Amino acid sequence: MLQDCLNYIQGNGSDIALRIADHMKISLIALFAAILIGVAGGYAASVSRRGEKWIMNLFQILRVIPSLAILVLLIPVMGVGMKPAVTALSILAIPPILTNTCVGFMEVPPFMLESAKGIGMTEWELLLHVRFPLALPLILAGIRSALVEVIASATLAAKIGAGGLGEIIFTGLGLNRTDLLLIGSILVGMLSLGSLGIFSLIRRILMPYKYRRAV
Amino acid sequence: MNNRRMIAIEYEQVSKQFSKNAKPSVDRVSAQIEEGEFITILGSSGCGKTTLLKMTNRLLDPSGGRIILFGQDISTVDPVTVRRRMGYVIQQIGLLPHMTVEENITILPKLMKQDRETVRSRARQLLSMVQLDPDTYAARYPSELSGGQQQRVGLARALMPDPKIMLLDEPFGAIDAITRISLQNELLRIHRETKKTFLLVTHDINEAMKLGMRVMIMDKGRLLQFDTPHNIIRHPADPFVEALIRSAYEQQSFWEGVQDD
Numbered sequence: 342m343l344q345d346c347l348n349y350i351q352g353n354g355s356d357i358a359l360r361i362a363d364h365m366k367i368s369l370i371a372l373f374a375a376i377l378i379g380v381a382g383g384y385a386a387s388v389s390r391r392g393e394k395w396i397m398n399l400f401q402i403l404r405v406i407p408s409l410a411i412l413v414l415l416i417p418v419m420g421v422g423m424k425p426a427v428t429a430l431s432i433l434a435i436p437p438i439l440t441n442t443c444v445g446f447m448e449v450p451p452f453m454l455e456s457a458k459g460i461g462m463t464e465w466e467l468l469l470h471v472r473f474p475l476a477l478p479l480i481l482a483g484i485r486s487a488l489v490e491v492i493a494s495a496t497l498a499a500k501i502g503a504g505g506l507g508e509i510i511f512t513g514l515g516l517n518r519t520d521l522l523l524i525g526s527i528l529v530g531m532l533s534l535g536s537l538g539i540f541s542l543i544r545r546i547l548m549p550y551k552y553r554r555a556v
Numbered sequence: 557m558n559n560r561r562m563i564a565i566e567y568e569q570v571s572k573q574f575s576k577n578a579k580p581s582v583d584r585v586s587a588q589i590e591e592g593e594f595i596t597i598l599g600s601s602g603c604g605k606t607t608l609l610k611m612t613n614r615l616l617d618p619s620g621g622r623i624i625l626f627g628q629d630i631s632t633v634d635p636v637t638v639r640r641r642m643g644y645v646i647q648q649i650g651l652l653p654h655m656t657v658e659e660n661i662t663i664l665p666k667l668m669k670q671d672r673e674t675v676r677s678r679a680r681q682l683l684s685m686v687q688l689d690p691d692t693y694a695a696r697y698p699s700e701l702s703g704g705q706q707q708r709v710g711l712a713r714a715l716m717p718d719p720k721i722m723l724l725d726e727p728f729g730a731i732d733a734i735t736r737i738s739l740q741n742e743l744l745r746i747h748r749e750t751k752k753t754f755l756l757v758t759h760d761i762n763e764a765m766k767l768g769m770r771v772m773i774m775d776k777g778r779l780l781q782f783d784t785p786h787n788i789i790r791h792p793a794d795p796f797v798e799a800l801i802r803s804a805y806e807q808q809s810f811w812e813g814v815q816d817d
């Protein structure tokens with residue numbers, strides 16, 4: 342079994358590399374779009390109380406629909422390929438980011454705003470130097486869980502011809518070859534872990550104060 | 557008083573009603589505070605101390621009356637401008653956790669594009685003034701400081717723009733008794749050194765009498781008495797003031813009783 346796997350990897354190195362590249366491309370584009378929409382939507386939701394209920398509910402509902410169903414539903418609208426795959430993955434990734442962003446902004450302590458306002462910050466400076474940095478830990482936590490979900494679900498993209506590591510797994514399923522299933526799954530897992538590693542590095546750079554030990 | 561000093565703050569029949577049916581939180585308060593005075597505002601919880609203070613830097617706007625700072629009606633001045641001319645310190649301090657001590661102190665002058673080196677050296681000078689060694693503390697994050705040290709930074713941040721008026725809302729309310737005493741003494745020293753006008757809110761009568769050259773005593777939104785500690789103790793103008801003073805005496809006689817045992 343292990344030998345089978347190694348043989349396959351040796352014989353199909355460039356093919357596997359292409360799958361990994363596609364997988365990451367789909368995932369990252371989807372995540373990036375979800376960050377833009379999720380952070381903007383989450384902030385908007387936190388600002389207006391009524392908007393908050395609306396937007397949060399909408400995305401809670403979207404969350405319940407299985408990603409596979411979204412994929413299939415998108416085919417008649419967008420056809421097959423990368424576009425529907427990225428769209429479906431974004432829809433999947435938006436809720437955790439949006440929810441966390443909204444909560445992050447709403448939980449900025451009033452006294453923080455009062456003291457910053459009291460020393461003379463404008464509304465814009467308040468957003469930039471108080472609200473956003475204080476909401477950032479939660480926003481990043483939302484992005485982190487979105488990242489994990491997207492990389493795992495991107496496997497399904499192969500179903501509609503968008504490529505990625507799903508190709509290997511679905512081929513394995515079709516041909517009943519355990520070695521392919523194994524390789525595909527392990528690679529997805531490694532991508533997940535690798536991205537999480539890079540992500541915590543980014544967190545460290547963005548929020549050094551969270552990591553420094555008390556002197 | 558012959559060498560009349562400037563009036564720094566003038567409250568003219570100032571009222572604040574948060575909603576139509578609510579009782580006024582501040583009720584027709586009139587008072588004049590001279591430049592360089594250290595004024596304390598004393599009263600029980602909910603009597604309107606914070607509301608009065610927040611109207612002074614336009615965090616709130618009065619629903620009646622006028623507030624005049626150095627001759628200028630503040631309702632005609634942009635709120636951000638009013639606040640940038642004044643220091644503001646609150647009990648919860650509100651240092652930004654993602655900025656170092658130095659960044660916290662210098663954020664506003666930096667936003668106002670003041671010369672970086674000047675700002676930096678003033679920040680270090682102010683840290684020394686509040687008894688924090690700049691070399692040790694400037695680069696720390698607030699989470700790496702004790703509550704008392706954080707409030708020293710809060711004071712330094714408020715002093716940064718060299719304001720003529722300092723507003724302090726129970727700055728030592730969350731600080732232990734021993735640290736509080738030393739911070740009080742330092743506040744008095746800073747007042748002597750800088751000759752700024754201080755307005756400090758407290759519900760601790762000992763703190764109010766110790767720090768205040770004159771004390772404003774408030775109850776239910778009204779200003780009951782505004783006088784020197786000496787005159788207030790000798791001639792309480794109201795049963796509430798009398799009760800307040802009696803409570804301080806009772807506390808003191810408890811301690812004396814313990815000493816006699």
Ligand SMILES: Nc1ncnc2c1ncn2[C@@H]1O[C@H](COP(=O)(O)OP(=O)(O)OP(=O)(O)O)[C@@H](O)[C@H]1O
Pocket residue numbers: 574581599600601602603604605606607608759
């Ligand atoms: N934003 C607000 N909306 C409505 N009512 C308010 C608001 N802020 C204060 N009040 C009311 O105004 C009154 C005075 O409040 P204020 O905060 O000025 O009291 P305080 O003297 O500072 O009390 P404490 O010593 O507890 O801080 C209280 O009855 C309070 O409920």
Ligand SMILES: [Mg+2]
Pocket residue numbers: 605606607725
């Ligand atoms: Mg108060």
